[in-house]
Amino acid sequence: MLRESDIDSLNNHLASLSRDNQRNHENLQGLLNQFKNLLDDYSALKSDYEEVKEGREKYKRQARGQERNPFVLVLVDGDGYIFKEHFLKAGSEGGVKAARELSDSVRELMHSTMGVQADSCRIMVRVYANILGLSKALARAGMVGHEARSISPFTSSFTRAQDLFDFVDSAEKKEGSDFKIRGTQRCLIALPGVNLMLIAVAEMFRLFVDLNQCRHIYFAGCHDTGFTSLLTPYRGSDRMTLIKAASFHRDFEALKLPIRELPSVFMSTPLAITKQTAPVCKHFQKGICKFGVGCNKQHVPSHQQLAKSADSDSSSPKPLWSSPAVVGRSQEVLAATLPTQNLKFEEYIPINKDGDRLDTYCPHPSPEAFAEYHRRAKRHRVCNSFHLSGECGDRGCQYDHSHVSNTIIEVLRYILLQHPCSRAGACRSIKCFWGHICQKPDCKAIKTLQCRFDHRTHTLDLQVAQWVASVENARANDDRDDQSIISSEAFQSQPPSD
Known part of the structure; x- marks a missing residue:
């Protein structure tokens, strides 16, 4: 018969074996879980590898296709x-x-x-x-x-x-x-x-x-x-x-x-004609000739007249655009004469003594500014109306309304000022971002194929005579007629009052 001490020893030994067995079981379970995780990671990596491999092969095929x-x-x-x-x-x-x-x-x-x-x-x-x-x-x-x-x-x-x-x-x-x-x-x-x-x-x-x-x-x-x-x-x-x-x-x-x-392909000198007998184009002198260089009549500035000369019937070449070239305004003249955008009185529009609208001076942006603009436009083209007039009436507009830098806005403003407003000098909308005069330095007005603006916009008086209220603010000024027109001198001395 077993002694009491032997029984206690056996119980202790059995308990120790049970603990060891439990510990081994837990260790084995941990190893099995780790192995399962490794298999899952391997499967994910293999899947990613296959995707990368497929993408690389696709790129190679495309590259080979582009080589063709x-x-x-x-x-x-x-x-x-x-x-x-x-x-x-x-x-x-x-x-x-x-x-x-x-x-x-x-x-x-x-x-x-x-x-x-x-x-x-x-x-x-x-x-x-x-x-x-x-x-x-x-x-x-x-x-x-x-x-x-x-x-x-x-x-x-x-x-x-x-x-x-x-x-x-x-x-x-x-x-x-x-x-x-x-x-x-x-x-x-x-x-x-x-x-x-x-x-x-x-x-x-x-x-x-x-x-x-x-x-x-x-x-x-x-x-x-x-x-x-x-x-x-x-x-x-x-x-x-x-x-x-x-x-x-x-x-x-x-x-x-x-x-x-390519001297054997293209002419190296401007076109010339041997004789010009067409009548003067009155529409051109008013600045509204829509035919440009294709017009059958002579484009002569309104302040100049054709003069007959002794050799008027000679066969010596004359320029295709028969009127004398109008020398464009220099960059210095434009900068010194046109109002600057620093005069931020958004309710008023500058006009000259003849009542023609003038634009604020807008110099050619730097190459770096254009590069910044094109980088943004490549991601998402910005909305012209929203960024320049402050609003966009197109509910389905697909262009970008998010914040852009002042540099991009200035480039956008410069680009759109190169396109003439259909109302020309009569425009009175403060939200109009199109051009009303040509600001291209030294532009030759009569070479209509090279400038979008008509002849008249190149000869306007650039001196600001008055600042008039825009059409958007006309109603607000109905009861204040004395403030709807402001002289240039008054405008320079103090801002328009409300």
């Missing part, structure tokens, strides 16, 4: 870059020859700018021009016939001559070619005074500039400073070359981009 069919883009503003005379006079045959010469000339440029990579690239050409207006101008220069759209045989043959060549009619009227840009069309297209051709060229540029297959862009639109803001973010880029021709504007030199010429 590389090309260069040649963008041409055809209203400012006129093809050589012998091409235009040859009509349909000239269109084919012009396309071939352009292709050969660009191919030579490609080898000098791209090296061996040029051999694998095709050439895509987009020429935008107002066919009707350009036809009239060329007819007056004696290069084509006087029938409507007389350069159409040239442009059609140019388009058919090469697979990727296209001569697009960007007429002043919407029915011309806005179907070409409908996919990227902006609300500006529906507004009066907006240069559709500039928008078309800009949208084509934006479409291809960041596309990997587009290896280089040759830009032929350097007569119009409206394109400088478009190109500023690509200052110094090695993927872009500017093409120089007649009326090349020196503002483009600041972009630090290569500048080349």
Whole structure:
């Protein structure tokens, strides 16, 4: 029989074994849980790896796809870059020859700018021009016939001559070619005074500039400073070359981009005519001629008259725009004469002695400011109306209403002031952010293809004579007629009172 001490020893031993067994069970359970967690982590990592691998393979496939069919883009503003005379006079045959010469000339440029990579690239050409207006101008220069759209045989043959060549009619009227840009069309297209051709060229540029297959862009639109803001973010880029021709504007030199010429393709001097017998355009003298360079009549400033001279019937060339050039106002004159935006009396509008509305001075923003604007616009385009007038009446507006820096607002204001207000000098809305005068330094008013503003806006008196209440505040001033008009002197000395 077991002794009492033996029984106690056995009980203690059994209890110890039980504890050890429980501890081993717990340890095993912990190991099993850790192993399960490791398996779960492994499965998650494997899934992530497969996704990354699939994404990498997809990127490789896309990259290989982008390596195929590389090309260069040649963008041409055809209203400012006129093809050589012998091409235009040859009509349909000239269109084919012009396309071939352009292709050969660009191919030579490609080898000098791209090296061996040029051999694998095709050439895509987009020429935008107002066919009707350009036809009239060329007819007056004696290069084509006087029938409507007389350069159409040239442009059609140019388009058919090469697979990727296209001569697009960007007429002043919407029915011309806005179907070409409908996919990227902006609300500006529906507004009066907006240069559709500039928008078309800009949208084509934006479409291809960041596309990997587009290896280089040759830009032929350097007569119009409206394109400088478009190109500023690509200052110094090695993927872009500017093409120089007649009326090349020196503002483009600041972009630090290569500048080349195609002397065998485009005219290097402005158009000229041999004789001008058309009558004076009265609409131009009033500042309302809608035909611009396509007008059949002479554009002579209202303060000048045509004078007959002994050689008036001679065959010596005369400028296409027969009136003497109007020398634009310098940057210094604009800055010294126009009111500044620091005079923040938002209820009043400056007008000159003739009752024409004036704009506050708005200098050209710096390249850094344009870069900041384009970075923001690339994320989400800002709402013009909201940020410049303080409100947006479009409940379904898809543009950005969130806070933006003063720099972006100033760039936005500068850009929109380059587009004429349809009411011109008669506008009295304080919420209007369009331009009422041309603030382009040294602008030549009569070269209508290079400026959106009519002739009259270039000759207005810039001295502020009065500050008048806006239409938005007219009712508030009905019972205070003595405060609805304020002289320039009074305005300078003290702010308008309520």
